[in-house]
Amino acid sequence: MSGSSADPTSDAGDGRRSEPADPTGGPQGTAAVRERLDRVEDPELARSIVELDYIDAIDIDGDRVEVRFTLPTAWCSPAFAWMMATDARDEVEALDWVREARIELCDHMHGEEITTGVNARDTFGETFPDADGGVAEVRAAIADKARVSTQRDAIDALLEAGVDPEQIVALERSDVDVAGDEAHVDLGGLSVVVDAAPIADYLDRVETSGHVTSGDDTVFLTPEADPIPADRLDVVQKRSRLASVNMGGQGAVCDALHRARHGPDGPDGSGASYVDRSTSDQSAYDGDVDEFTSTWTLSSDD
Amino acid sequence: MYEMDGEEVFVIDGHVHMWDAREENIIHEGGEQFLQCFYDYHTGFTPEEEQWDIDTYRHYGADKMTEDLFGNAAADMAVFQPTYLDDFYDEGFNTTEQNAELAEEYPERFVLNGSFDPRDGEEGLRYLEHLKEEYDIPGVKLYTAEWRDDSKGWRLDSDDAFEFLEKCSELGIENINAHKGPTIRPLNRDAFDVEDIDDAASSFPELNFIVNHVGLPRLDDFCWIAAQEPNVYGGLAVASAMSTHRERKFGEIMGELLFWLGEDRILFGSDYALWNPDWLVDQVMNAELTDEQKDEYGVELDVDVMKKIMGENVAELYDIDIEEKKRQFRDDDISERFDLADHYGGDAGAAAD
Incomplete structure (x- = not known):
C-alpha cells in the first residue's frame, strides 16, 4: 500500500464513528451495525449486501448482535454464502462495543451448516470437508474479476485527460497519488489531474487482488495480469467492459430471484427496509419496467 | 413465424424441456429446491399476467406445451435439451425418453437431443449408442456441474469426457450443448468455470459447442473463449428472459455477444417452461438497444440479425431447411390443429393472431 492519505478504502463512514453507539439496541446501535455490514460485498456482484437488501434483521442484546440474512436463491454458491457470513461476523465484531456477533443464513440449502460453522468459528474446510477448493481461491478469483471490471473507468479517465496509451500502460503505482477528489498522475515531470473516484476505486481493487503491492508495480494489467502492450489497450478496455457487463448481468439475475422470493418489499414483506434509499432512489422497484431497467448499470453507481 | 419490417422471421426455440416435478416424482429434497429455484426464475423474469401457478409449473404435459409453443405460431420449431437429475427425480426431470413422447408425435416440429455423463463409463457409451440408434439424436445436452455420489461434477476437458466426445464424433452427434450457467450445488471453484470448453472445442473442431446461458x-x-474458438456458440436461455424488466441489461449482453461472437453464433432459446415463447419471442423481437449501446458496440438488432438469432443459426447447426419447413407446415398436424395453414401459406406470412 502507498501513503495513508491515499488509502482508497477509507470512506466517509469512518469520520462519523466517534459517536458512541447505544448498546441497548436502539437506533444508533442498529445504524452502526448496518454501517459495518455495508462493507460486506456479495462477491459475485461486488456490491454491498445492505444495498442488495439481503439483511432480514439486526437484533441487539447488550454486547451481543444477531444478524439474519437471506440470499437470492437457496442455490447460491455455499462458498460465496460462507464469505458473506464470515465477513458480516467480522465486520460487526469490529465495533468496540460488540462482544459477539451471531450470523444466521436463512432459506439456503446449506443454511444450517453455514450458520453452525460460522458461529462455531470453524473453517470452510471443516464445515464442508468434501469441497475441493477453498474459500481463499474463490476470493482470489473474485477479487481478480473486480480488478478487471474497474480498470476501464480508470483508464478512460486518463484517456479523456489526454494521456497517451503508451504513457498509461507504463504507469507505476508511485506515479499515481490520490488526494481528496483529485488523482495526480506523474508523467515524468508533467502532472495530470483527473477525478479521483475511478482511480481510487481501481487502486482499491488491484491492491486487494494483490497485483499492485509496491511503488514500482505496473498499475494497469491485462485480465491475465500481464503488462499491456500499448497497441492492445483497446482490446483490454473491451475485456474490462465485458467483465462489468457480466457482473451487472449476474446482479440483475440475483436481484430478480431475490424479488421473486421475497417480493419488492423485502424479506419480511413489511416494506420496511434496512437500505437507506435516500441516496439510491433508483433501487426501489415499483413495478415501472422502464424506470427499473436503468438501475443495474455498474457505471451509474458512483 | 414472426413478422418484422415486412419480413418473415422463422423461429426455432433452441432450448425447451418437458419436465415432471410432481411431488410423487421427487425423491430428494434437492428436487424440490431445484424446482422452487426454477419457479423464482420464472416469476422473476415473467410479466405478471403471464405467470403460471406452481402446480402447472410442476407438470404441464404435452398438450399444454404444444399449444404454448405453436398455438399462436410464436415458435415454428423447438429443440429438446434433456436434463436428467436422476438423484433428485425418480423418473428423471426430463430425460430423452420423456421428451421423446412429444418429439415423436410431431417429429417435423422438434429436434430431440440426448445426453451423456462420462461418469457412467462403458455403460454410458452404450447408452449413447442406444440414443443414437433409437432416436437418431443430432446432439447432446450436458450438465457438468451435476453431483453424483462422491463426485462434484465433471469437466469437458477430462480424459473420460474426451472418450464420450470421440464417440459423439464417430456417431455423427455434432451438437454438444453444455449447461454453463447457474450451477447445481457449486461448492468450489468450478462454480464459475467455463475454461473446459476451450480445450474441448479446439480438440474437436468437427463438433459444435453450444454454451447455454x-x-x-x-x-x-465465455466470450473471450468463444472469440478464439470458431465452433463455440452462445445459447440465449436465461439471457433472453432478461428482456423482462431488464431490457437495458439484455441490450448490453446482446451487444457483448455480437461484438465477441458475431451474429452467426448466437442462438435463441426460451428454456421453456422456465419461460414461454408464447410471449417471450414477441418481447425479444421488440427489444432494442439504446442509442448509447448502439454507439458503444457498433451493432444493431435489425431484421437480418434477428432472423439469424431466432432461427437461422439453429437451423444451420441441425441441418434444417427453413424454406422446406415452411412448405411442410402448410398442412402438418400442428398447423391443422391450430389452424395455421394460412400462416404458412406463402403470402406475406403475417403472425397468426
Whole structure:
C-alpha cells in the first residue's frame, strides 16, 4: 500500500464513528451495525449486501448482535454464502462495543451448516470437508474479476485527460497519488489531474487482488495480469467492459430471484427496509419496467 | 413465424424441456429446491399476467406445451435439451425418453437431443449408442456441474469426457450443448468455470459447442473463449428472459455477444417452461438497444440479425431447411390443429393472431 492519505478504502463512514453507539439496541446501535455490514460485498456482484437488501434483521442484546440474512436463491454458491457470513461476523465484531456477533443464513440449502460453522468459528474446510477448493481461491478469483471490471473507468479517465496509451500502460503505482477528489498522475515531470473516484476505486481493487503491492508495480494489467502492450489497450478496455457487463448481468439475475422470493418489499414483506434509499432512489422497484431497467448499470453507481 | 419490417422471421426455440416435478416424482429434497429455484426464475423474469401457478409449473404435459409453443405460431420449431437429475427425480426431470413422447408425435416440429455423463463409463457409451440408434439424436445436452455420489461434477476437458466426445464424433452427434450457467450445488471453484470448453472445442473442431446461458455468471470468460474458438456458440436461455424488466441489461449482453461472437453464433432459446415463447419471442423481437449501446458496440438488432438469432443459426447447426419447413407446415398436424395453414401459406406470412 502507498501513503495513508491515499488509502482508497477509507470512506466517509469512518469520520462519523466517534459517536458512541447505544448498546441497548436502539437506533444508533442498529445504524452502526448496518454501517459495518455495508462493507460486506456479495462477491459475485461486488456490491454491498445492505444495498442488495439481503439483511432480514439486526437484533441487539447488550454486547451481543444477531444478524439474519437471506440470499437470492437457496442455490447460491455455499462458498460465496460462507464469505458473506464470515465477513458480516467480522465486520460487526469490529465495533468496540460488540462482544459477539451471531450470523444466521436463512432459506439456503446449506443454511444450517453455514450458520453452525460460522458461529462455531470453524473453517470452510471443516464445515464442508468434501469441497475441493477453498474459500481463499474463490476470493482470489473474485477479487481478480473486480480488478478487471474497474480498470476501464480508470483508464478512460486518463484517456479523456489526454494521456497517451503508451504513457498509461507504463504507469507505476508511485506515479499515481490520490488526494481528496483529485488523482495526480506523474508523467515524468508533467502532472495530470483527473477525478479521483475511478482511480481510487481501481487502486482499491488491484491492491486487494494483490497485483499492485509496491511503488514500482505496473498499475494497469491485462485480465491475465500481464503488462499491456500499448497497441492492445483497446482490446483490454473491451475485456474490462465485458467483465462489468457480466457482473451487472449476474446482479440483475440475483436481484430478480431475490424479488421473486421475497417480493419488492423485502424479506419480511413489511416494506420496511434496512437500505437507506435516500441516496439510491433508483433501487426501489415499483413495478415501472422502464424506470427499473436503468438501475443495474455498474457505471451509474458512483 | 414472426413478422418484422415486412419480413418473415422463422423461429426455432433452441432450448425447451418437458419436465415432471410432481411431488410423487421427487425423491430428494434437492428436487424440490431445484424446482422452487426454477419457479423464482420464472416469476422473476415473467410479466405478471403471464405467470403460471406452481402446480402447472410442476407438470404441464404435452398438450399444454404444444399449444404454448405453436398455438399462436410464436415458435415454428423447438429443440429438446434433456436434463436428467436422476438423484433428485425418480423418473428423471426430463430425460430423452420423456421428451421423446412429444418429439415423436410431431417429429417435423422438434429436434430431440440426448445426453451423456462420462461418469457412467462403458455403460454410458452404450447408452449413447442406444440414443443414437433409437432416436437418431443430432446432439447432446450436458450438465457438468451435476453431483453424483462422491463426485462434484465433471469437466469437458477430462480424459473420460474426451472418450464420450470421440464417440459423439464417430456417431455423427455434432451438437454438444453444455449447461454453463447457474450451477447445481457449486461448492468450489468450478462454480464459475467455463475454461473446459476451450480445450474441448479446439480438440474437436468437427463438433459444435453450444454454451447455454452464455456462461452467465461467467459471460466474460465465455466470450473471450468463444472469440478464439470458431465452433463455440452462445445459447440465449436465461439471457433472453432478461428482456423482462431488464431490457437495458439484455441490450448490453446482446451487444457483448455480437461484438465477441458475431451474429452467426448466437442462438435463441426460451428454456421453456422456465419461460414461454408464447410471449417471450414477441418481447425479444421488440427489444432494442439504446442509442448509447448502439454507439458503444457498433451493432444493431435489425431484421437480418434477428432472423439469424431466432432461427437461422439453429437451423444451420441441425441441418434444417427453413424454406422446406415452411412448405411442410402448410398442412402438418400442428398447423391443422391450430389452424395455421394460412400462416404458412406463402403470402406475406403475417403472425397468426
